[in-house]
Amino acid sequence: MLNRNAIRSGAYLESFDSLPSEMLWTQARIDASLAQTLRQRPNADDVWVFAYGSLMWNPISDFDSRRIATLHGWHRSFCIRMIAGRGTPEQPGRMLSLEAGGSTQGLALRLPGATLEEELRILWIREMVTGAYRPTWAALTLDDGTQLSAIAFVAEPDGSQYESDARVSAIAPSMAVATGLFGTNAEYVFKLQSALAECSLNDPYIDELASELTRIGSRPA
Numbered sequence: 001m002l003n004r005n006a007i008r009s010g011a012y013l014e015s016f017d018s019l020p021s022e023m024l025w026t027q028a029r030i031d032a033s034l035a036q037t038l039r040q041r042p043n044a045d046d047v048w049v050f051a052y053g054s055l056m057w058n059p060i061s062d063f064d065s066r067r068i069a070t071l072h073g074w075h076r077s078f079c080i081r082m083i084a085g086r087g088t089p090e091q092p093g094r095m096l097s098l099e100a101g102g103s104t105q106g107l108a109l110r111l112p113g114a115t116l117e118e119e120l121r122i123l124w125i126r127e128m129v130t131g132a133y134r135p136t137w138a139a140l141t142l143d144d145g146t147q148l149s150a151i152a153f154v155a156e157p158d159g160s161q162y163e164s165d166a167r168v169s170a171i172a173p174s175m176a177v178a179t180g181l182f183g184t185n186a187e188y189v190f191k192l193q194s195a196l197a198e199c200s201l202n203d204p205y206i207d208e209l210a211s212e213l214t215r216i217g218s219r220p221a
Contacts, residue, residue, distance in 0.1 A: 003060060025128055030129070031124070055109070056195040061123045065108075068143040076097075082161075108140055137152075175209075
């Protein structure tokens with residue numbers, strides 16, 4: 001189970017021990033990535049994080065404000081090959097990320113200032129275990145029109161796990177059978193679709209993928 005205790009105890013990182021050593025980031029490297037991102041912080045305002053995938057239904061990090069938001073210049077893409085978590089080396093799945101172009105609707109989560117360091121460290125351990133993402137300060141517009149900068153975990157095109165073809169027709173067959181310690185790859189898609197619907201949002205890409213996974217028989221009972 002992916003939760004705060006698993007991350008704090010080190011169990012979460014240990015669950016990836018089967019990965020090739022060159023793929024798995026050390027705690028020191030994860031901490032260095034966080035420090036670098038904070039050095040690039042555009043201002044001293046509150047720290048917000050853009051939730052577009054599992055952060056929408058299982059954020060783990062505590063937050064004190066949750067707002068519907070639009071991320072400008074990026075779109076959802078299952079463009080990261082996944083061989084742990086919800087996939088294996090024998091049956092790899094796909095992990096969700098963001099690629100340049102378009103826009104994405106999701107949630108803006110504001111991290112509380114009093115515990116900011118702890119919440120960011122939990123977030124970084126969760127997201128940067130293999131370095132597949134590039135943490136980026138990106139422009140968000142909240143549902144009331146407020147504009148701000150937020151941390152978004154976007155795809156790292158130069159990474160070894162990056163896959164350029166994220167079309168539904170290309171990824172659905174492997175996602176339909178991929179499974180791992182955290183559950184099935186298809187389950188992730190259906191959870192995301194439900195999380196979007198609960199916010200009165202939708203993403204045509206996610207809807208198309210969910211429909212195709214259902215068609216080939218991978219929707220859970």
